[in-house]
Amino acid sequence: MENINEILSLDSDENTRHFSKGDTLQREGENCSKAFFVKKGLLRSYTIDDKGKEHIFMFAPEGWVIADIESQEFNQPAKLFIDCVEESEVIILDRSLLIRSELNIDQLKNNVNLLSRRVAVLQRRVIMLMSASAKDRYELFLETYPKIPNRVPQRMIASYLGITPQALSTIRGEITRKNKTIL
Amino acid sequence: MENINEILSLDSDENTRHFSKGDTLQREGENCSKAFFVKKGLLRSYTIDDKGKEHIFMFAPEGWVIADIESQEFNQPAKLFIDCVEESEVIILDRSLLIRSELNIDQLKNNVNLLSRRVAVLQRRVIMLMSASAKDRYELFLETYPKIPNRVPQRMIASYLGITPQALSTIRGEITRKNKTIL
DNA sequence: CCTATGCATTCATGTAGATTAACAAATCAC
DNA sequence: GTGATTTGTTAATCTACATGAATGCATAGG
Structure with a gap:
């Protein structure tokens, strides 16, 4: 979900927060209605399996948005941890940012494109995991x-x-x- | 991308076509601006790697839409084959169906939700492939x-x-x- | 109907990558 | 600065799954 300037402009006045390396923004099991726009720094999301092993789902450098879309979409507690790989500045967005009522047609189309891009990246990742x-x-x-x-x-x-x-x-x-x- | 009745209604008058088991709707390397809504039957999409081995990316039973979103999104020739596992009835949709100009706000929001759902499913699949x-x-x-x-x-x-x-x-x-x- | 091709199962063997462990270098805490 | 913890590397062994081959069944086509 790269280059999300469109959406960002709506929220740039909201709370931008500063985090240190290692700080955790979301834990498994929490209610997760938030998404995180990375203004500066680097976040990651990951699961921990039953053997205690970490599996990193994605990295989010400057300009990316990171969230646990699966859990939000199915209204479940978070499956993913999200924390800081580096000292970071993060804008905390609400889960509804993609379909909030203030959005006009062009902004919604932009969101459709952002999500299509995300689907495309995930498609590539699945194929890679299966065949390479x-x-x-x-x-x-x-x-x-x-x-x-x-x-x-x-x-x-x-x-x-x-x-x-x-x-x-x-x-x-x-x-x-x-x-x-x-x- | 399940339960796409909203979008479907726009296209139900367009060409619904009938295919036999084994028929191929899209081949690797083709230009792929199409998406396929499965009215009846079962389709699948898959890659073939350099050793000639098939890797199935997804199945699409009744009510699902199947397409090579990655290639469309990055304007590349198709990476995926799409063919019929069973005899099927398919509505051929244009790639632009998600952001076509006739769509109103509610329809666009519906598309955002459909894509979010798809992202969620893929998130689950990636985590599964990595950890299970x-x-x-x-x-x-x-x-x-x-x-x-x-x-x-x-x-x-x-x-x-x-x-x-x-x-x-x-x-x-x-x-x-x-x-x-x-x- | 009979033959041919494809499919699922089983087994024997091979291999990519996991696991365990040991060590050196880098980073952190105080 | 000094000891302690984390990180990256290398090597020995182990294991889940791949590969290849043989066999019995099913389905398809003439």
Whole structure:
């Protein structure tokens, strides 16, 4: 849900808040009627499975919106944790932002496009998870999010890719070793 | 994208077409500006990877809409094949159906809700693919789509779950064996 | 009706990635 | 600055699932 300036303008006067690295904005089990626009910094959303293992669902750098749409849509308590990977400035939006009554036709169409884009990104992610090897997934991640890797610890990238930090480390080792032999 | 009666009413006069089991409505590489509303029957969308292996992205039974939103959104040729699992009646819709100019505010809000629902379903699928074992994924599939399993060959269910037909067969064997010992 | 092709199941073997553990480097707390 | 905790790397072992092949059934087409 990138480039959401349209919607944002409606809320820029509302409460912008400042958070430190590691602060949690939403916990599993809470009621979650909020969405978070990232003005500055980097947030992430993730689940923790029954074995206590984290699975990162998405990263949200500057200009992105992050929320637990599944739980909101089905009126369930939150399944996702949302917290800060970096010190961040966040505008807290209401869940209704996408269909609030003040919106005009053009703004609604814009929202339809934003959601279509989000569906498209998720479609790509599902197909990737089903058909690509760990190495391919890592390389696709680097292409898709060229600016994020150096801001995020390896273990979180591994978690986003659905593999262990050890496996990612091995893959990175292979890639740099291959590049050395080429150079 | 279930229960799309709102949108449908706009197009019910357009060309409804009849297809046989196995007929292909869209191929990889084609320009894909269409979406398909399933009036009767069952469609599926899938990719074929570089090793020639099918990966089913979704099933669309009666009342659902199916389309390659990713490719449409990024203006690329289709990544997905779409074909008929059963004999089907399909209304062919234009890609612009979600933001076409005749739509009023309520219809647009309805579209926002439909897309939110789709995002929610995909969120669930991504989390499942990342964190659940093959057996858990199969059981979740049975819960989520209780009506589909008996209409779809095992190998397609396996493909949807991201495992081989052999692995699914083993899992099914385990489940029925366990149920027998309980009874 | 009979043959051919596809489908589900089972088993034997292979492999990507998980798990466990050990260690060095970086970061944090005080 | 110093000890403690977190992070990234490497290596040895383990396991879930893939791959490949054989077999019995079903469905389709002549």
